[in-house]
Amino acid sequence: MQHTETYGGPTDPGEDGPTGARGSRLVGSDRVLAVLKELARYPGGVGLEELTRVIGSPKTTVHRALGALRRAGLADQDTRGRYVLGDEFLRMAFAHHEARPDHVRVRPVLEALAHRFGETAHYAVLDGHEVVYRAKVDPPTGAVRLTSAIGGRNPAHSTAVGKLLLARELGTLEETEAWIGTAPLERRTPRTLCTPADLQHALEVTRERGFGADDQENETGVNCLALPVYLTSPSSPSGAVSVSALAYRTPLPTLIDALDEFRALLGPLGEPHH
Incomplete structure (x- = not known):
């Protein structure tokens, strides 16, 4: 032919x-x-x-x-x-990336988080069914290769940043079912939440707690904690900042226990202004 x-x-x-x-x-x-x-x-x-x-x-x-x-x-x-x-x-590509206002403003926060926790810090935004990583800072020592990369994507439903941002958009089970559509959610690990009911429950918990969590749902052996940041709007988060940690050395409860420090390092970027 x-x-x-x-x-x-x-x-x-x-x-x-x-x-x-x-x-x-x-x-x-x-x-x-x-x-x-x-x-x-x-x-x-x-x-x-x-x-x-x-x-x-x-x-x-x-x-x-x-x-x-x-x-x-x-x-x-x-x-x-x-x-x-x-x-x-x-x-x-690098000139554009370095000059982006959100990248310039959030990078010092990511550097502080990576230094404090000794793990990788990200800034990501929601794009449909995925999150896009706009910035990433590895720790000074002990960095490991994660699936994330600047400009890369991961499913929103399996990530802490994704669930945090989805929690503001999907308030009911019907809205979550409509967002999922007919294609099944990708199961990244045995812990990934793939049913509408499970995901909706996780989003409700996320709204109540005010932070997003990923307990080895996107990558086996890696957990994550995320908080919203307000770079472009005083009331709606432009994206989320997260700490992605190796579960064996920084378990998820350890990250949650340090939530106040996490918020303090975000400073004004983590606070909505009404």
């Missing part, structure tokens, strides 16, 4: 593949952006053959897209001929 020059045909995963959003065909600049997004998944570089296979578009099409990205400085080739993100892309 012959390949076509556009995504979404019989020989191409198209929008259901790793690069697109369902329901449309990638053409022109969309195709270039799809290659860029896929390229970002390979920090160690990727060859043309492999990139072509993963994207599912003709080699000539992928090669042209890479050429356009290289001319713009958004892609490059290493000494082995493998394609990597270009220095210009990295410059723009």
